[in-house]
Amino acid sequence: NAGVMQNPRHLVRRRGQEARLRCSPMKGHSHVYWYRQLPEEGLKFMVYLQKENIIDESGMPKERFSAEFPKEGPSILRIQQVVRGDSAAYFCASSPVKQETQYFGPGTRLLVL
Amino acid sequence: AQTVTQSQPEMSVQEAETVTLSCTYDTSENNYYLFWYKQPPSRQMILVIRQEAYKQQNATENRFSVNFQKAAKSFSLKISDSQLGDTAMYFCAFIPTQGGSEKLVFGKGTKLTVNP
Numbered sequence: 001n002a003g004v005m006q007n008p009r010h011l012v013r014r015r016g017q018e019a020r021l022r023c024s025p026m027k028g029h030s031h032v033y034w035y036r037q038l039p040e041e042g043l044k045f046m047v048y049l050q051k052e053n054i055i056d057e058s059g060m061p062k063e064r065f066s067a068e069f070p071k072e073g074p075s076i077l078r079i080q081q082v083v084r085g086d087s088a089a090y091f092c093a094s095s096p097v098k099q100e101t102q103y104f105g106p107g108t109r110l111l112v113l
Numbered sequence: 114a115q116t117v118t119q120s121q122p123e124m125s126v127q128e129a130e131t132v133t134l135s136c137t138y139d140t141s142e143n144n145y146y147l148f149w150y151k152q153p154p155s156r157q158m159i160l161v162i163r164q165e166a167y168k169q170q171n172a173t174e175n176r177f178s179v180n181f182q183k184a185a186k187s188f189s190l191k192i193s194d195s196q197l198g199d200t201a202m203y204f205c206a207f208i209p210t211q212g213g214s215e216k217l218v219f220g221k222g223t224k225l226t227v228n229p
Contacts, residue, residue, distance in 0.1 A: 033215065042117075042204055042219035043158070056215060091158060093217075099210050101148070102217060104158035 002027065004094050004105035005074075012111045013082050021077040021108045025094030032075045033102055034060075034067060037089040049075060082112045115140045117205050119220035126195045127228050133180075134190045134223045136205030145209040147181065147188045148217070153201040161203070164188065166210075195227045 005024040013019050025032050030051055035043040045059040049069035060067065064082075069075040079086055089109050093102035117138045126132035138147070149161040164172045164181050171179050176193045188207075192199055205220045 031215070033217070035217070040221075042206075042221045043217070044219070045216040048215045059216070089156060093158075098215060099146075099208070101146075101160060101163055102208075103160065104150070106155070106157045109156075 004029075004092055004103055006092050006105035006108050008108060009106060010109045010111070012113060014113050015083055016081050019079040019082050019086070019110055019112075021079075021090050021092075021110070023075040023077070023092030023094075023105060025075070025092075026096075026103055029094035029096050029103075031095045031098060031100075032069050033093045033095075034075075034077050035091045035093065037091060037107070039088075043091060046077075079110075082110075084112045086110060087112045115142075115207070115209070115218050117207060117218050117220035119203075119205055119223050121223045122221075123224045123226070125226040125228055126192075128195055128197060130195055131191060131193045132195055132225065134192075134203050134205075134225065136188045136190070136220060138186050138188065138205070138207050138218075140186070140207065140209060142209040142211055144211055145207050147179075148206045148208075149177070149179070149188075149190045150204045150206060150219075151199075151201045152204065152222070153198075158204075162190065192225075197227050197229060199225065200227045201225060 034046040047067045048056040064080045089107045091107045092105045145166045147164040151159045180189045202222045206217045
């Protein structure tokens, strides 16, 4: 059973560009979570999605950030007009049902120049 | 507010010895799960161990065990027979099981170095 897949693993963008981060959950998992890790920090929750629904986006900045988990295909975290402060590691996790262990992908390291 | 505190930013241990990492948390919830995740230099987040708050028995996974003190809101991780591959950042985290929250709340981590 393949683990949580994330791509790209590394992403470099210039200020003002868009960043698209992809996450494919583990097989059989319908719950997806996105977390951000700033340097020397723990992970901070951003958003929780189920297929075609955003359940909790309380940790996501109100502007420039959006997430989706379509019926078909991976979950996408989209950051528009990136700024240097967006540089971080973005982790995706998945679980089979609510209130279950979340398994993490390898993360995407975003660097904004 | 729900918080997790890891009071040891860095620790080191000699190979084959035992080390304990501390974690305290603050929550008004009665039911929750507690976790230790490991982040080696590859930066992958790897689940080490999980504890359900309603269980009195401490969880154990091979060389890893926890000391869960619910009244004190303490959840320490003991690593026995430390190996070089245990060198990593260790994060304590919890998630309440009531109220529908699905947010894992993480501490800031403890950097563990296992010396040969």
